Amino acid sequence: DQQVKQNSPSLSVQEGRISILNCDYTNSMFDYFLWYKKYPAEGPTFLISISSIKDKNEDGRFTVFLNKSAKHLSLHIVPSQPGDSAVYFCAAGPGTASKLTFGTGTRLQVTL
Amino acid sequence: SAVISQKPSRDICQRGTSLTIQCQVDSQVTMMFWYRQQPGQSLTLIATANQGSEATYESGFVIDKFPISRPNLTFSTLTVSNLSPEDSSIYLCTCVGASGGGGSYNEQFFGPGTRLTVL
Known part of the structure; x- marks a missing residue:
């Protein structure tokens, strides 16, 4: 049972344009959400988070x-840059950072 | 933020053997976790490494297969026992609650991972 879903395994965007990565979840207990970026041969890097009391967070x-x-x-991601090319994981948790549930990731390719 | 190192970075092991992965954090942290990422799959939580007590395992993971130690607030090991090809994965150590760092408590910091291949 995949509680966090990223239905697009890959996305290609031109440099300077907007990249939109999507994530759906099914567990109502999730109230904290995070995005991670992962380059090959590296661990995921925290990007941005949002709690359920907000509907938007910008960094x-x-x-x-x-x-x-x-x-x-x-x-x-606006504007998209070639260095943004990576796999992006959506993650969700029940109010804390423990026991995060991850999506399967979306590979973003930003082209020149 | 916390800097996490893992050893080894990769290994190739024979079926039936065991591999122990070490995780070192550069500061004392509240919580440490071990995740697995099988090929083409998402990251899956194996267990929470508890300092001074037995690890807390997620459904589908057992101590006999994945014994974990956490002797202090900066170090943990994960052993993958009786290896089979299905254990070929990337194993990641993470932490939460790095002292002295900025950012939200709710950030999990990841190590670089250990890529295990079982023949």
Whole structure:
């Protein structure tokens, strides 16, 4: 039972345009959500998070949107840069960072 | 933030043997976890490494197969026992609650991972 789903395994975006990565979850107990970026041969790196009391959190070029009623969150990267090319994981937890449940990841390729 | 190192970074092992992975954090941390990422799969939590007591295992993972130690607040080991090809994965150590660092308590910091291949 996949409680956190990233339905797009890959995404290709031109440099300078917006990248939108999507994530859906099914567990109503999740109220803290995180995005991680992973380069090959490295561990995931924390990118941005959002708690269920908010619907938007912004950090520089990265914005995460949360739609609780739809159990959906998205990560927007504007403008996209070639260095953003990586695998992005969505993760969710029950209010704390322990016991995170991860999605399967979306591979983002930013082209010149 | 916390800096986590893992040893070995990769290994190739024979079926039936065991591999012990070491995880070292550069500061005392509240919680340490071990995850597994099988090929093409998501990251799956194996267990919470508890300092001074037995680890807490997630459904589908047992102590006999994945014994874990955490002798202090900066170090943990994961052993993958009686290896089979199905154990070929990346094993990741993570921590939460790094002292002295910025950011939210709710950030989990990941080590670089150990890539295990079982022949």
